[in-house]
Amino acid sequence: MSVLRGKSILLGLSGGIAVYKSASLLRRLIRDHQCNVRVVMTRSAQQFMSPLIFETFSGTEVITDMFHAERETVGTRHIDRVRSADLFAVIPATANILGKVCSGIADDALSTMLMAADPERTLLAPAMNKHMYHHPAVQENLRRLREMRYRIVEPETGELATAVEGRGVGRLPGEHTLLHHLEKALYAQQASPLAGKRVLITGGPTREAVDALRFISNPSSGKMGTALAECAAAMGAEVTYVSGPVALPDPVDCRTLHAGSAAEMKEAVLSAYEAQDIVIMAAAVEDIRPRKAQKGKIKKSGIPDRLELERSEDILKLLGERKEGRVLVGFSAEFEDEIERSGAKLREKHLDWIVVNNPGKTAAAFGGDSNKVTVLGAKGEKTEFPLLSKKESAEKILQTLFNTGA
Numbered sequence: 001m002s003v004l005r006g007k008s009i010l011l012g013l014s015g016g017i018a019v020y021k022s023a024s025l026l027r028r029l030i031r032d033h034q035c036n037v038r039v040v041m042t043r044s045a046q047q048f049m050s051p052l053i054f055e056t057f058s059g060t061e062v063i064t065d066m067f068h069a070e071r072e073t074v075g076t077r078h079i080d081r082v083r084s085a086d087l088f089a090v091i092p093a094t095a096n097i098l099g100k101v102c103s104g105i106a107d108d109a110l111s112t113m114l115m116a117a118d119p120e121r122t123l124l125a126p127a128m129n130k131h132m133y134h135h136p137a138v139q140e141n142l143r144r145l146r147e148m149r150y151r152i153v154e155p156e157t158g159e160l161a162t163a164v165e166g167r168g169v170g171r172l173p174g175e176h177t178l179l180h181h182l183e184k185a186l187y188a189q190q191a192s193p194l195a196g197k198r199v200l201i202t203g204g205p206t207r208e209a210v211d212a213l214r215f216i217s218n219p220s221s222g223k224m225g226t227a228l229a230e231c232a233a234a235m236g237a238e239v240t241y242v243s244g245p246v247a248l249p250d251p252v253d254c255r256t257l258h259a260g261s262a263a264e265m266k267e268a269v270l271s272a273y274e275a276q277d278i279v280i281m282a283a284a285v286e287d288i289r290p291r292k293a294q295k296g297k298i299k300k301s302g303i304p305d306r307l308e309l310e311r312s313e314d315i316l317k318l319l320g321e322r323k324e325g326r327v328l329v330g331f332s333a334e335f336e337d338e339i340e341r342s343g344a345k346l347r348e349k350h351l352d353w354i355v356v357n358n359p360g361k362t363a364a365a366f367g368g369d370s371n372k373v374t375v376l377g378a379k380g381e382k383t384e385f386p387l388l389s390k391k392e393s394a395e396k397i398l399q400t401l402f403n404t405g406a
Ligand SMILES: Cc1cc2nc3c(=O)[nH]c(=O)nc-3n(C[C@H](O)[C@H](O)[C@H](O)COP(=O)(O)O)c2cc1C
Pocket: 013, 014, 015, 016, 017, 018, 042, 043, 044, 045, 093, 094, 095, 096, 097, 127, 128, 129, 132
């Protein structure tokens, strides 16, 4: 269950072109997470979109004025609404609203409500033209807001609103990234045991070369590893993610290293291993590799009858021999006797936890969006989960391992 579920969120909209993205974000918060969302709009925001859209999606009156309201008593709602919300999120935040918050100006409903809010429970997502974003006043305001402990979502670099401007920094991140930062802000209120921990996570398959174009691999998609990496980052961990070759974007809010073969994955993992508190090996490191990769492409006429194979590196075993106080977590995919075999692997490789799945029973485990896992611990713990989305599985796994709460 996502940390967002059922939360009370105050969504502030200021007058930037990206405000249209907040409409679908609002729908997601309500439909997927059953959040209770109250929307506050500046006068400029209403030039871009009608409050009616947000009123329809949120099912409640949008706050557009300090002193007047259609259906509710105005009174001290600028204080009450703010203090009762779990989170105040201004998406998008204009250069103007950043400047106002920074200077303590409260001259409309949104800026006044922001003055009544706790900075640590307030998220600001600046979005503007690159020239505005680079202005020293905006940069100085952002520095001071960070110092005041506001939660700032960095804008992305990409195509800006007008074709003339082309690319640049200042774009509002996509819905997936915004939801991640909303979750992270809520986890930060729970004193998560993963806060500040350095966590290394691997995901995806490896490819073991037969020749310059062909390889031995497996159908791992990297979805489980990515979900774990993003979830650990939302829970406050500093995540390094080592990804095998996958067709997914890198996980949000993580440092990602890319590896092709098992040997490259071993190098990448070892390069980051020293600094880590926790290591979660969710990658499907290919166990089998050709003894020798052919140079160039093997011609049809020259296809050999046999391929000489050997075992590739057992990264998990190697890490188990160099644990030195780290928490080490493995994944195992077994078609038969999965619990017994995984338990043996846990002991043999000196792991603290192993996450077990049976791709024979759960067709979705490889490649799909859902998974059914059992978590085994070195002290005999055993927790079985039902079929869940990979995001939910990641939350359950991390909650079980590290007591991170919901
Ligand atoms: C077409 C258009 C697009 C704009 N986009 C942005 C924007 O993305 N970010 C921004 O900070 N200001 C943008 N502005 C300027 C703001 O609307 C303006 O500074 C306004 O005073 C902000 O008011 P508010 O912060 O009370 O909503 C835009 C203005 C126009 C006319």
